[in-house]
Amino acid sequence: MQSLTVRLEMVFEQVRRAANGKDSGRIIDVGSDHGYLAVRCLEEGLVERAVCTEIHKAPAKRSEIALKEAGFADVSEVFVADGLTGVPLKDGDIVVMAGMGGLNIIDIITRAVKDNDFRVLENVTFILQPQKSNETVRKFLAGSGFVYEDESVCCDRDIFYNCMRVVYKGNSNTxxxxxxxxxxxxxxxxxxxxxxxxxxxxxxxxxxxxxxxxxxxxxxxxxxxxxxxxx
Ligand SMILES: C[S@@+](CC[C@H](N)C(=O)[O-])C[C@H]1O[C@@H](n2cnc3c(N)ncnc32)[C@H](O)[C@@H]1O
Structure with a gap:
């Protein structure tokens, strides 16, 4: 089984909760780097397919190799892409953005909301683990119509991290x-x-x-x- 850091275990646990009881479709790991999270989600059968996007070629290659070596080449795709560009969302998708700056996350979600139909967005779960700018992310989420399903915290090698699980409802809030x-x-x-x-x-x-x-x-x-x- 693919081992994960304490921080990524926390993110994985939120994927498990999001997938629980639903028709497990895809995990889309934006900024997948090594690809370990997607591998672990497939190994545990939380999802049937994985999509990894990476803005840089080298980490995209790392993700592709990790998925291939774990035997998941047929059920995974890796794209060199900025955020979710070129990846239309589908009902039931679980989108993860972990280990990224809050402003980057906001930018990617803003474009995803513009590019995808409201009826699809309503059926997508977003799991966000910003490295910084939490207060800006939370203000953005409320103002853009997202509501919380959960938020968790962990301490990994003396550094605290948090992870939000949100869904889109469309009603702006404060x-x-x-x-x-x-x-x-x-x-x-x-x-x-x-x-x-x-x-x-x-x-x-x-x-x-x-x-x-x-x-x-x-x-x-x-x-x-x-x-x-x-x-
Ligand atoms: C610090 S790593 C985190 C990797 C992994 N998600 C984790 O939590 O361990 C952030 C990754 O996001 C990628 N990245 C940054 N901005 C991105 C964007 N706009 N679209 C796709 N990938 C991005 C970087 O290339 C890097 O590999």
Whole structure:
């Protein structure tokens, strides 16, 4: 079985939850690099097919070799492409963007929303693991009509990561600065006493203490969280 880092195991777990009970179609791994996630999803039978896209040729080749060596050449395709360009979405698709910058993720989703029919988008799950700019991603998701199915966190070699699972509903919404910075789902898990999320929030608080000096969104989020905790 293809082993994954702790971070990618978290992403894989969200794919498992998305695939659970549904007609497992395709995983589309955008920015697949080594291709390990697609291999593992096929090995575990979560999906029938895998599509990997890579903006660079060398990682695309790595993905292709990994899928071929694992015996999945017939049920996989690898494209050198920017995001989802040239890959029309289908009902039931699970799209993963992991280990990428938040602004890059926003750009790819914005184009995907323009390029695909609303009725198809409604039946696609997006699993997002931004390396940075979480608050911008969450504001974008709310404003663009995405809703959360789940969000999880992990600590991999002393670095914290989060992973969102969202679906498109089309109704634009707003989030408070606190929700944007901490995540609506994670705030709920925190209130319910989730220890992993509490550790993550402690880490975020310490970073936000520094970032608040130059970032009004972060400053307002910290204030709102402290106020809620005093209630
Ligand atoms: C840090 S790696 C993460 C690889 C893997 N998804 C993971 O989580 O381990 C990011 C990958 O995304 C690719 N990438 C960056 N922007 C992209 C885009 N717009 N479209 C497709 N691939 C992209 C990079 O070439 C790189 O291989």
């Amino acid at each position: 989030v408070t600065d606190m929700e944007a910075c901490y995540g609506p789902v994670l705030l709920k898990k925190y209130a319910d006493g989730d220890k992993k999320v509490a550790e993550y929030f402690e880490h975020l608080d310490s970073i936000f203490e520094i970032r608040k000096r130059s970032n009004p969104t972060v400053e307002s989020a910290l204030k709102e969280k402290r106020k809620n905790e005093r209630k």
